[in-house]
Every structure is written in C-alpha cells, then in structure tokens.
Amino acid sequence: MLQPRDLVLTNFHPERITSLSQETDSKACAHTENASKLCADEFPLTLLSQLLIVTSLLLGLLLTPALATSVSQQEIIGGDFQILTINKEWHVATIEKKSTHGSWKTIWHYDTGFIATRVLPEKVCFASIMKIKEMPSFDALPALAEESRQMKRQGRPAKEITFIIRTPVRDLMSYGPDIFVMCNELKTYVAYEVHEPQDTYSQGSCIRLDVLHLLGLNYCRDNITV
Known part of the structure; x- marks a missing residue:
C-alpha cells in the first residue's frame, strides 16, 4: 500500500502547473470559436481542479491508516x-x-x-x-x-x-x-x-x-x- 512518505511531487509549483495547463489547452482552444474567451475561463478551473486532486490524495493517504487501527x-x-x-x-x-x-x-x-x-x-x-x-x-x-x-x-x-x-x-x-x-x-x-x-x-x-x-x-x- 502506498504510504504518505512514498508520495513524491515533482515540479509542484502553481506557476509551473499553469504553464503546463496553458500549453496543453491552447491547442484545443486554437480550433474553437471565441477561443480567447473560452480559454480564459477554463485555465483557473484547470489549476483549481489539479490542486483539489492532490489535496484529496494526500488526505486519503493520511486518513486510511488511522481508520484501520x-x-x-x-x-x-x-x-x-x-x-x-x-x-x-x-x-x-x-x-x-x-x-x-x-x-x-x-x-x-x-x-x-x-x-x-x-x-x-x-x-x-x-x-x-x-x-x-x-x-x-x-x-x-x-x-x-x-x-x-x-x-x-x-x-x-x-x-x-x-x-x-x-x-x-x-x-x-x-x-x-x-x-x-x-x-x-x-x-x-x-x-x-x-x-x-x-x-x-x-x-x-x-x-x-x-x-x-x-x-x-x-x-x-x-x-x-x-
């Protein structure tokens, strides 16, 4: 079972995540009408969703051993x-x-x-x-x-x-x-x-x-x- 100490996050920096997300999503936006408006609305949600996933994962790893004792x-x-x-x-x-x-x-x-x-x-x-x-x-x-x-x-x-x-x-x-x-x-x-x-x-x-x-x-x- 994966332990909390085994979880390693590399390049975990908000600016880096934003840069990677923008680079990936810009390709999809290029083929969409009103691309600039759509992408501007989606970038903050992409960053937030990634942060929530990481937070949920950490909480799950920390709470699972305690619940089983x-x-x-x-x-x-x-x-x-x-x-x-x-x-x-x-x-x-x-x-x-x-x-x-x-x-x-x-x-x-x-x-x-x-x-x-x-x-x-x-x-x-x-x-x-x-x-x-x-x-x-x-x-x-x-x-x-x-x-x-x-x-x-x-x-x-x-x-x-x-x-x-x-x-x-x-x-x-x-x-x-x-x-x-x-x-x-x-x-x-x-x-x-x-x-x-x-x-x-x-x-x-x-x-x-x-x-x-x-x-x-x-x-x-x-x-x-x-």
Missing part, C-alpha cells in the same frame, strides 16, 4: 451483549458488557502487560500484571470470539484466572491513560494472580466474569473489604 464486534454471551474492541496500533483489547444484571469492562494491554477490570454496580476496579502466555492471542482474539459465539458454548469458560484482591493502587496513572480514565473515580485495588489452593482465599466472595466465554476472570477477596 481500531475494530469492534458485538457478541452474545449467555444472553448478554459483550462488545470487543481491538486497537491494532497499541495492542489493546477492550471487552465491555452492559446489562441490567451487572455491567463490567476489562482492558487487556498486551504491550504494557497490564490488565484492569471495572465492575458495576460494585463501583470498583482491579488492576494487575497480565501474563501474556495465559491470555488468548491478541491477533486471534476476534476470530476466537466469533468461533465461541457460533458454537454457543454452555457452562464455565474453558480457562479461568483467579486474582486475590489485597491493596489499594497508589499510582493509577502508572497503568496507562486508558486504565486511568476507566478507574479514576472508583476504588481501585491491586489484584495478584494466584495458583494456590482454594482455602487460601474466600471462594464465596469472588466476583466472576465470563469474558467472551474464552476466559473467566475471578476476583476474590483476601483480607480487605471491597
């Missing part, structure tokens, strides 16, 4: 809508569920290695380090979500990750601007992934999220009250 798709999981948004430029996946039974939003930042989840109506956020190897592939995520929807899987997600909620986040901005905006006005806690026996945390107080039926996120209380 983010894509969204909507899936129905367990009767509720989940919206998956992929930002290809920043390698960020955002999944959001809006429901009367409880809305939530989770941001997976594959570049920085952070994951953050906002849960409503609890009005709380959890931020943690994301282990890339345990997450669905970023590039394959849209296809995996569509496959899961078509298969209409039932029961629990194929894979689950459990986090223990422990301490409040001190520097929310360090997790990135998108996570900061999502969690800034809510209580936000650091959540640590665990592979410990279930008796080390309270199973009854876990918040369980089914993300696209691909991954279950379990946030369980430890020794703090959310």
